[in-house]
Each structure stands twice: as C-alpha cells, then as structure tokens.
Amino acid sequence: MDSYPNELLSALVERIGLGIIVLDANTRIQHWNAFVAQRCGKNLDQAKGQLFVNIFPEADTSRFERMVELARDKSTHVYSHWLEMPALVELPVSTAEHGLLALQSTLFFPFETPDGSIHYGLVMYETSTLAQSSEQLELALNALGGKQVEQDQLLRKLEAANSQLLQSEKMAAIGQLAAGVAHEINNPIGYVFSNLKTLDGYVHDLLKIIDAVDGATSLDDVRQLKRSLEYDYIRGDVEALISESGDGIDRVKQIISALKDFSHIEEEEFRLADLHRGLDSTLNVVSNELKYKAEVVKEYGALPEVDCISSQINQVAMNLLVNAAHAIEKFGRITLRTACDGDWIWIEVEDTGKGIEPKLLNRIFEPFFTTKPVGKGTGLGLALSYSIVQKHHGRIEVHSEVGKGSRFRVWLPVHQPSALVQADGQAI
Ligand SMILES: Nc1ncnc2c1ncn2[C@@H]1O[C@H](COP(=O)(O)OP(=O)(O)OP(=O)(O)O)[C@@H](O)[C@H]1O
Ligand SMILES: [Mg+2]
Structure with a gap:
C-alpha cells in the first residue's frame, strides 16, 4: 500500500515535461529525471555526488549561488525567469512549432527529507511559447515604434510643406494685393499729378500778373493782362483743383491705412x-x-x-x-x-x-x-x-x-x- 504512491510519484517525475534536479544541502547532485537526462547528455551515475556547478560549468555560477543563498537563508522559493539572460542552465528544448529553443525558467527551493536533512529541488521548465509570443509582441512594438518615427517624420514634412504653402500663398496674396493697391492708388495719384501740372501753369500766369504790377504805367494795363490771362477762370479753377487734389491724397491715405490694418x-x-x-x-x-x-x-x-x-x-x-x-x-x-x-x-x-x-x-x-x-x-x-x-x-x-x-x-x-x-x- 505504502509503496504505491511512491511509484506513482516517481513515474510522474520521470514522465513530466519539466527538468527536475535534486541537490543535497551542499548542492551536490542526488538525482535528475529523464527530461534532464535526455537533454543535457550527461551521465547521472557519474554526476551523482558531484557539485552542481562542476557538472554544469556553463551555468551562471554567481546567480546560482545567490539562488542557493536565498533558498537556504530565507527558505523561500526562488524563481528565475526566461527573460533573465543567459538562462541559469540551458537545456535545449525542441518544439514542433519553433524548433530548438534554449529558454529556461527555473524554480529553486529547499525541502526537508524524512531524515531531517535539507535538500534542494531545481525545477526547469520551458516557456518558449510565452517567449515566442512575447518576442513577437516586442517585434510588433518595435515595428510600431518604427512606424511612429516614420509618422513623426511625415508629420514634420507635412508641417514644413504647410508652412511653405502658407508662405507661398502669402506671397500670392501680397502680389494680388499689390496689384489692387497699385490700381487704386494710380487713379488719385494720376489726377493729383495732372492737377499739379495745371496749377503750375496757373501759378506761372498769376506771377506774371503780380510782376506786371511793378512795371505797369496804369491800372488798366494790369486789368488788361488779367483779362488776357483769364484770371477769373483761374481763380475759380484753382480752388476746385486744390480741393480735388486734397480728396485724392485723402483716398491714398485711406488705402494706406487700410493696408496697415489689413496686413x-x-x-x-x-x-x-x-x-x-x-x-x-x-x-x-x-x-x-x-x-x-x-x-x-x-x-x-x-x-x-x-x-x-x-x-x-x-x-x-x-x-x-x-x-x-x-x-x-x-x-x-x-x-x-x-x-x-x-x-x-x-x-x-x-x-x-x-x-x-x-x-x-x-x-x-x-x-x-x-x-x-x-x-x-x-x-x-x-x-x-x-x-x-x-x-x-x-x-x-x-x-x-x-x-x-x-x-x-x-x-x-x-x-x-x-x-x-x-x-x-x-x-x-
Ligand atoms: N464662391 C464660389 N463660387 C463658386 N465656386 C467657388 C467659390 N469659391 C470657391 N469655388 C471653387 O473652388 C475652387 C477652389 O477655390 P480656391 O480659392 O481654393 O482656389 P482658386 O480660387 O481657384 O485659386 P486661388 O484662390 O489660389 O487664386 C475654385 O477654383 C472654384 O471652382
Ligand atoms: Mg480663391
């Protein structure tokens, strides 16, 4: 009756898809199961009684020692994750999907045997599927990061193009505006200029009349000159020309102040x-x-x-x-x-x-x-x-x-x- 559960347990340990190594209190190898035997290619009989780090020299010794310390002093279960590279011990695992993988997660823990002595269990298990999907996730994240960078670059280019567009449109608007303004200013300036020319003639004639006052022998001479130069007409027109020119200059002033407001x-x-x-x-x-x-x-x-x-x-x-x-x-x-x-x-x-x-x-x-x-x-x-x-x-x-x-x-x-x-x- 008693041996039945033991047989059951040892069958379980030998067939389970996990690597199990039993170490004594000094980390000497006592046993490992078939899973380890198949993968590490080492002979259990020769390994028995040997220090773990001697049989697995490739193991990360300092990490192993830390795990032992924690398990011994704190009596805790110490996990190591497949992400911690390199793996504590690499047992190559072949999977149908991903071929050969050497990813190992480990669990190291102390336990007491019936005779009261401390032993350690080292369980190694394969988390390659998790690793694989995590790797894929990481790849996807990296790709996404790349896309983000691309998008940022694109955005920057678009911003630059947009500001160039704004600039070129501004230039076009300024060109259009300048043409309109030139036309608007041309009109009043045109008649102010022609009024100035007419006024120039009038001033010339008026000066002639004034100059004649000094050399005139009689008032009639001056009156005669005034008539011949159409003084009455000049007098009326001068006022009209000056007020019209004033309006023209006002219009130019208006346009300029509108431009200032606008721009x-x-x-x-x-x-x-x-x-x-x-x-x-x-x-x-x-x-x-x-x-x-x-x-x-x-x-x-x-x-x-x-x-x-x-x-x-x-x-x-x-x-x-x-x-x-x-x-x-x-x-x-x-x-x-x-x-x-x-x-x-x-x-x-x-x-x-x-x-x-x-x-x-x-x-x-x-x-x-x-x-x-x-x-x-x-x-x-x-x-x-x-x-x-x-x-x-x-x-x-x-x-x-x-x-x-x-x-x-x-x-x-x-x-x-x-x-x-x-x-x-x-x-x-
Ligand atoms: N009020 C409107 N009535 C009819 N069509 C319009 C009107 N406003 C814009 N559109 C149409 O939209 C088009 C684009 O207008 P938009 O102002 O972007 O450019 P544009 O007037 O053709 O050139 P730009 O403004 O650069 O000189 C015009 O070519 C015209 O076909
Ligand atoms: Mg337009």
Missing part, C-alpha cells in the same frame, strides 16, 4: 480683435476686384471682440470675397454677414454666382484644386483658409446651388481653448 504682417499672436474693423479694411483692399463684379451688401450683427490672429482672418475673408467675385459672371451681389451665437461667432460671404457642382463640393478645400484657367488660380485660397480656421479651432460650412450662388460661413470660437485654460487655471 499686420508681424502680428502672429492671438489677441482680441474687432472683426468688423478687419472686414472693412479687407473690403477696402479688395474693392478693386469687387466693384466691377458686384454690389457689396454688409449685414453686420453685434460681435464681441474675438480672440484671433486678425491678419489671418482678414486673409480668409479676402479669399472668400475674391472667390465670390470670380464666381459671378456678369454683375451680381455679394453679401457679407456676421453674427454671434453663444460662444461662437460667424462670418458669412454669400454670392449670386454660378455655384459649385455637388460632386466638387468635397474637393474645393484640397490644395491646388481649382476650376480656374491655368495661371489664373493657384487653388490654394480655400486650402489656406481651411488651415487658418482650423488653427483657430473653428470650421467652415459651405452651401451652394448651381446657377444660384454659394454661401461660405466661417465659425470661430470667441475664446481660444488655451485662453480658457489660463482663465480657469485648469484644463478643460
């Missing part, structure tokens, strides 16, 4: 701005493009000051206004509306132009998408506007009907999220 080139920071003022100066700047194509109707609501980079919002408005004018074939109407809705405001540009075909609606914000002839449009206006509005945490809505017109509505938050963080002192 704020150096300004790249968010600050509270009066959008109506910006829209008015934008209208002034593009009036040359608009006036032959449309009557511009302003329907401004009440707007609070909005946290934005006003020069960039001006640029968005300019793009929408110029697009609206381009969409109108003969002469139409462009309505510029604004309104406030809770914490948001919107700016809307509506035109009575040719409209946008539904199938093109989702393409118009693509960079370089244009239906204008080569050399006419760069296709960057809306792409740039989109990125500016995104930067402002806003959105653009489009409504369009072919043959009737289009409406672009730009929604902007009154406060930028970062400003809210500062105001509340905590993230939202």
Whole structure:
C-alpha cells in the first residue's frame, strides 16, 4: 500500500515535461529525471555526488549561488525567469512549432527529507511559447515604434510643406494685393499729378500778373493782362483743383491705412480683435476686384471682440470675397454677414454666382484644386483658409446651388481653448 504512491510519484517525475534536479544541502547532485537526462547528455551515475556547478560549468555560477543563498537563508522559493539572460542552465528544448529553443525558467527551493536533512529541488521548465509570443509582441512594438518615427517624420514634412504653402500663398496674396493697391492708388495719384501740372501753369500766369504790377504805367494795363490771362477762370479753377487734389491724397491715405490694418504682417499672436474693423479694411483692399463684379451688401450683427490672429482672418475673408467675385459672371451681389451665437461667432460671404457642382463640393478645400484657367488660380485660397480656421479651432460650412450662388460661413470660437485654460487655471 505504502509503496504505491511512491511509484506513482516517481513515474510522474520521470514522465513530466519539466527538468527536475535534486541537490543535497551542499548542492551536490542526488538525482535528475529523464527530461534532464535526455537533454543535457550527461551521465547521472557519474554526476551523482558531484557539485552542481562542476557538472554544469556553463551555468551562471554567481546567480546560482545567490539562488542557493536565498533558498537556504530565507527558505523561500526562488524563481528565475526566461527573460533573465543567459538562462541559469540551458537545456535545449525542441518544439514542433519553433524548433530548438534554449529558454529556461527555473524554480529553486529547499525541502526537508524524512531524515531531517535539507535538500534542494531545481525545477526547469520551458516557456518558449510565452517567449515566442512575447518576442513577437516586442517585434510588433518595435515595428510600431518604427512606424511612429516614420509618422513623426511625415508629420514634420507635412508641417514644413504647410508652412511653405502658407508662405507661398502669402506671397500670392501680397502680389494680388499689390496689384489692387497699385490700381487704386494710380487713379488719385494720376489726377493729383495732372492737377499739379495745371496749377503750375496757373501759378506761372498769376506771377506774371503780380510782376506786371511793378512795371505797369496804369491800372488798366494790369486789368488788361488779367483779362488776357483769364484770371477769373483761374481763380475759380484753382480752388476746385486744390480741393480735388486734397480728396485724392485723402483716398491714398485711406488705402494706406487700410493696408496697415489689413496686413499686420508681424502680428502672429492671438489677441482680441474687432472683426468688423478687419472686414472693412479687407473690403477696402479688395474693392478693386469687387466693384466691377458686384454690389457689396454688409449685414453686420453685434460681435464681441474675438480672440484671433486678425491678419489671418482678414486673409480668409479676402479669399472668400475674391472667390465670390470670380464666381459671378456678369454683375451680381455679394453679401457679407456676421453674427454671434453663444460662444461662437460667424462670418458669412454669400454670392449670386454660378455655384459649385455637388460632386466638387468635397474637393474645393484640397490644395491646388481649382476650376480656374491655368495661371489664373493657384487653388490654394480655400486650402489656406481651411488651415487658418482650423488653427483657430473653428470650421467652415459651405452651401451652394448651381446657377444660384454659394454661401461660405466661417465659425470661430470667441475664446481660444488655451485662453480658457489660463482663465480657469485648469484644463478643460
Ligand atoms: N464662391 C464660389 N463660387 C463658386 N465656386 C467657388 C467659390 N469659391 C470657391 N469655388 C471653387 O473652388 C475652387 C477652389 O477655390 P480656391 O480659392 O481654393 O482656389 P482658386 O480660387 O481657384 O485659386 P486661388 O484662390 O489660389 O487664386 C475654385 O477654383 C472654384 O471652382
Ligand atoms: Mg480663391
């Protein structure tokens, strides 16, 4: 009866898929099971009574000693994990799936035999499947890390391309603006210049009359000269010329101040701005493009000051206004509306132009998408506007009907999220 469980246990130990080595208190080998015998290629009879580190010289001796110390002094079970390389003892394991592996996890523990002496059990088991999946996980993680790096690089490239795009669009906008401004300034400067020439002639004649006063023998001579030089006409015209020239110079001054308001080139920071003022100066700047194509109707609501980079919002408005004018074939109407809705405001540009075909609606914000002839449009206006509005945490809505017109509505938050963080002192 008694021997039955022992036989059972020794059969179990010999057949189990774990390496089991029994050592005495001095770490001399007492026994190992068939699993070890098959893999280590050493003879148990010759090994018996020998020190473990002598039979397994390849073992990591210092680690083995530490395990013994812990097991002896603290009577604990000491585990070593397959991840701790090198393995304490390498017993090559062959698996159907992964071929030969030498990964070992070990368990080292003390136990007392019936005669009261201390022995140690060293159990070695194979965790190759775990190792394999962990290895795969690590590979996947590395690959993912690589992808992340690639994505970061791509993002950086995109950012660079985007800022180049912004730059080139800025240049294009400046070119367009310069052409408009040149035209606008040319008119008043033209007539101020021609008035100056006329005034030059008048001054010449007036000086002649004054000079004649000194040499004149009679007042009649002077009167005669005045009549012959059409003094009365000059007198009336001089005043008209001077006031007209004053108006011309005023117009130039207006254009220059609108330009200053519009550009704020150096300004790249968010600050509270009066959008109506910006829209008015934008209208002034593009009036040359608009006036032959449309009557511009302003329907401004009440707007609070909005946290934005006003020069960039001006640029968005300019793009929408110029697009609206381009969409109108003969002469139409462009309505510029604004309104406030809770914490948001919107700016809307509506035109009575040719409209946008539904199938093109989702393409118009693509960079370089244009239906204008080569050399006419760069296709960057809306792409740039989109990125500016995104930067402002806003959105653009489009409504369009072919043959009737289009409406672009730009929604902007009154406060930028970062400003809210500062105001509340905590993230939202
Ligand atoms: N108000 C509008 N009415 C009709 N079509 C429009 C309107 N606004 C934009 N589009 C269409 O969207 C396209 C893209 O506009 P976007 O402003 O990006 O470029 P563009 O005007 O063609 O060129 P750019 O603005 O660079 O000079 C236009 O070519 C046009 O087909
Ligand atoms: Mg455009």
